[in-house]
Amino acid sequence: MSGRRPGSPQTREAILDAGLRAFTESGYAGTTIRAVARAAGVDPALVMHFFGSKDGLFEAAIRGGGIPLRSLSDAADGDVEGLGRRVVARYVSLWEDPETGARLHAVMSSVAASPAAADLFKEFVRSEVIQPLVKRLDVGSPETRAILAGSHLMGVAFARYVVRIEPLVSLSPEELISCVAPAVQRYLTGDLPI
The missing domain is CATH 1.10.357.10 (Tetracycline Repressor, domain 2)
Incomplete structure (x- = not known):
């Protein structure tokens, strides 16, 4: 087992938190799916599974109270x-x-x-x-x-x-x-x- 998190609601929140931190620290252009996945301890495919794209992650970060x-x-x-x-x-x-x-x-x-x-x-x-x-x-x-x-x-x-x-x-x-x-x-x- 790689130690990466499975696709649970807690994983979604961890990705969202990592994405919000990345957008805050690096801006939209400087944020990558790979970096968000790494910070959340998940595979990049899981970020795509939950949010579809960087745009989807950005929208969720805005709408999610971030x-x-x-x-x-x-x-x-x-x-x-x-x-x-x-x-x-x-x-x-x-x-x-x-x-x-x-x-x-x-x-x-x-x-x-x-x-x-x-x-x-x-x-x-x-x-x-x-x-x-x-x-x-x-x-x-x-x-x-x-x-x-x-x-x-x-x-x-x-x-x-x-x-x-x-x-x-x-x-x-x-x-x-x-x-x-x-x-x-x-x-x-x-x-x-x-």
């Missing part, structure tokens, strides 16, 4: 007047957390480098972030508004956490939230020429 953007939709609960601030505060807290921030950084880098990763991420954001916000908005063009808010947040995150542009990096999280929340609130509920 990328906690889903929690942004929880910020939709509460009064509409405070929606922008709640969404921005939740988003900034995810980036500021060492574990989730590293994962988000890896995803942001991966989607910039790989069209396949970008397609998977777009679908995830649309279903897990945009649609819950759309359901909460009682204004015209809710999907466009939610996408505008999301693109603003992604731009801020890219500038602050990935490229690290000053003076954005030096702002405290609370200062950042206070600066960005009014713009996001306007996208979500304010007057727009659409």
